[in-house]
Amino acid sequence: MKLYIALLSFSLLTGCASLSESACKEGQWEEIGLADGHKGEKVDVIHSHINSCSEYGISLDTKLYRRGYDKGLRFFCNPDKAFDLGYSGQEYNNVCTNKKFNTEYQLGFEIHNISKEIERISVEIERLKVDLEGANSNGFASNKQTLRKEIKILKYKRSQLxxxxxLLTVKSGRKLENLVDYF
Structure with a gap:
């Protein structure tokens, strides 16, 4: 619980990438590194911290920062979390060297992208159906044929996806409840 509170407080103090004057003065470099690693930040974020603190005449202890960062990465790079990270569509900075993490992340991310593409195609099909209804009422025969063909092609693409x-869901070994909407 203490670790969570420390990470939360440093996440609030550090904001996006740079540090506030008070965070620099406190000098809790290991905890700052821990928070950055825990979020999966690139190690290069340290340069932003160094620049921020140098504006206040404060030096960052890179050794302590790196120790915390490495601890944070061990938490972030847990393969059990990788699939969910990808499935939620979150990008990650390729900071994990664990092959299983990267495989799980890619699988989740691919399922996410395919789901989004199915949604996009479904919206396009509905739009074309509305256009087809308009073409039917206006008697544009050639336009109707084109619209029907486009709808058929999109339905085929959606079916393939x-x-x-x-297949990917089975491969993941997970039950993905919200995928029911696609079938």
Whole structure:
């Protein structure tokens, strides 16, 4: 619990990438590194911290920072969290060397992207159906044929993506409740 509170407080203090004057003065470099590693930040974020603190005439202890950063990365790079990170569509900075982490992340991210593409195609199909109804009422025969063909092509693409989604979901070994909407 103490670790969580420390990480939360440093996340609030550090903001995006640079440090406030008070964070620099406190000099809790290991905890700052821990928070950055815990969020999966690139190690290069240290340069931003160094620049921020140098504005206040304060030096950052890179050894302590790195010790904390490495501890934080061990938490972040847990393969059990990787799939969920990718599935939620979050980018990550390729900071994990664990092959299983990267494999799980890529699988989750691919499922996320396919799900989004299925949604996009479904919206496009509905838009084309509305256009087709308009073409039917206006009697534009050539336009109707083109619209029907586009709808058919998109439905086929969506079907292919759904099949791929099923295979990837099985491969992941997870039950993904919100995928029910696609079938």
């Amino acid at each position: 759904k099949n791929k989604l099923v």
